[in-house]
Amino acid sequence: MSAIDSTPQGDTQNNINRKSLAELYTVADEFNKKESEVAIMCDLTTFMHVGDLLIVRNVDGQERIELAEVKQGKRNLEMLEILKSFSETGCDCYLYYAIKDFDEKDHKQFKRILKQKATMAQVQETLETDKGIDLATGKTIHLSGDGEFVPPTYCEKINEAYKTLNQNREWAIGDVDECLFFGMYKGKMLPAAPFMFHTWMESCDIKGPIFSYTSSFYEDTARPILTQSISSDLIDDLLTEKIVIFICVDFSKLVHECNEAGIPARLGSKTESKKMFAKMNQGVMYDDQMIAVGTDGVEMFLGGGTFLRIMYSFNRPIDLLRQFAADAAKQINPECGAEPEVKYTVRGQV
Template sequence: MVDSNENKEDMKRKYRPFINLWEWCSPEFKELIKKLMVLIRHGVDDNSKNIKIEPIEDFKRLLSGWKQAQQIIADELIVKLARIQELEKEKKLAHSSKDYETKNQCIRNVKNIKSEIIILRKCIDSIVWMLLNNEHSAIRRLPINGNPDNLSAFNINDSMASANEINADPMAIAIITDITTFVHTGDLLALIPNKGIALIELKSGKKNIEFSKAAKFAVMSECNHFEEEYTKGFDKKDLKHYQRTKRQVERGRNVIEAISTGSGFDNLFQSPVKILDKNFQPDFYTDKIIGLWNKVYNGKSWAITDINECLFIGAYSNANMGFIGFNGWMDGCKISGRIFNILDSFSDPLSRPFFSLNLPDKLLLDIIDGNLIVVLCFDQKLFVDRANKKYPKLYKILNFPPEIIDTTNMLSINGKGIASCVENESSFIGIGYETRIIFDQQYPDNLIDWSYKMSDLKKEYDKKKSTEKNKAQRKLKKARKRSRT
């Protein structure tokens, strides 16, 4: 006999992707987000739409919009963090007096405010993504292991003064990293004229500054003798302080080294990394989503499409229709894979943020206003089948090696990994492929082609072609020599 509670939980899980994130938001919060969306995507509106603007002035206007957005978000975060503290106190008092209705209301209010905080922080994430040209290989270097969160009113205020000094330059911008969801290296991420992107650690106090200088020298020089001499008289407290400072310097170096050279140490997964996608040219299917939206916008209740035989997309005017229609489509076609709402990027720190999507403003606003629901499903088995049809033996299904402990970060079929052969080793494909397909809206075929380009299969093909070409050239030379004699 099936437990009715299990049925309810299963139904709740299946229905989740069709729930609109914005339903519980107040009208005031929605309007704030819409204002931020314009500032982030277009910059400050100077009412000169009919006047041709020079590229530099347009860039300044964009930066000015980002700076305004950051200030608005910082102020909102400080207010919301204070409100959470107040609600936590109210909850404790209600619990003590056995006023469970008030206690539960406090819990609900805290949950809602925390959700609003995530949305605001993802707005800042959008700015960081655009600063780094939406480049995954750079983005994925910025988190660190353990996913620390240093969001606090004190940290925001402490960093804002330094950020504002940099932001006084119309061609520069500094983002407070603590208000992002994924930048865990440095206190500020800055774009500075003639210097490019920089991660800045803010230090105050004589000891902090001294330790910071010493740690930088120790890391850059790699001189163990210096560190032994420098720290030999430290007590436990100072030693911990110095070592913490040194770790910060090392993380910053790892980020810069990996981004600039393509290889180094990954702070998130605590392992060596080699970036193979520095010259990756993405190909997007955003026009397909726009086409589905146009159908719904012009009066249809729903529209669906499939892409490259392994990605399935549905656009619906309401949640119930989407739940029934899309799940029925997936079940009928025996498609396996997680169903995503396009808004699920708000819960994934390393996916392209919602406001950075290359989609029209009106489409995004329709999603915010609840007039459009977009859901997607990526079938990993069909992806492998298509890849191997296009490039025979490109992918193999293998048991994960022991060193891959967390297999949830990898693509898999029935518990086994999807791998290609790169430099004579099995290279397992991470969940980043799915993230790019769902949230970047990159064609699956685009990633299949890139896998092939990086694989030993392509090298073998090129070697074979080169051999055949050389044989043909030698044969031609012999023929010409015979004709002359």
């Protein structure tokens, strides 16, 4: 049995709406006309769930990241003006009389705007101070902030396999770090690809969760395919379903290779893994077991975010878990009186 859960804010929601996207595009285009600003429409990604626009701008020579909600309509503008006045005065009486005649629909929308502003403020604080509250769990999180760790990828191997396919072949396979295995298929092999890959795994006694790379298109925390360092032609073929890629990580082999590389790792028992999976609210299991990394009595269990970076961002497993173990070691001496933090990296969830 395999299980994975990495959705950051509950069930996936389909928030793609042509009308709202058209309105957002108009606003984003105004930002993007300026050389010092870049605006990204959050609804067109699968990994940003706060705000309508993410804006990167240069302020006094310093880069600043901001989140913004775009509101249309007279009623929304009135509500925003009320909130602006309240934030300036802090007068509860003003707020009471300003919204006392709202009907049920207006009250619901007003609360929605308040919640959006609070959420954006929390995220903004985390981006600026490297500390904040995880919106999904309510736990303290910490960003590494240094940006020094850029995990190596196996994109080169993926590109090499693609070159093989272009040499009158309809399949190509490869492995990474002796624990990750991938297969690439096209043409007449496409219909049989799932069967062929599973058969290969079974014949080699490789046991682990198997993913199709195209499932990243629907995964909330997956890295967008257009940002990957793989061939642009391969990206086109994946998007048009001319090629499929299957990837499998053997948990036992991953633990073995980690220990061979000096990275303390083990497979948790089925009992503790089930408890940890339920407690974490996100993670990855295979055959009811999770991977624990760490030492000196301080361990961290492999979460969904890290695992998906191996699968969907093509991060090399050993290098990624080496950093994972280093992060676990930092938890040995947490700040005095503070609870151990849920650890994240700048580039993704651990």
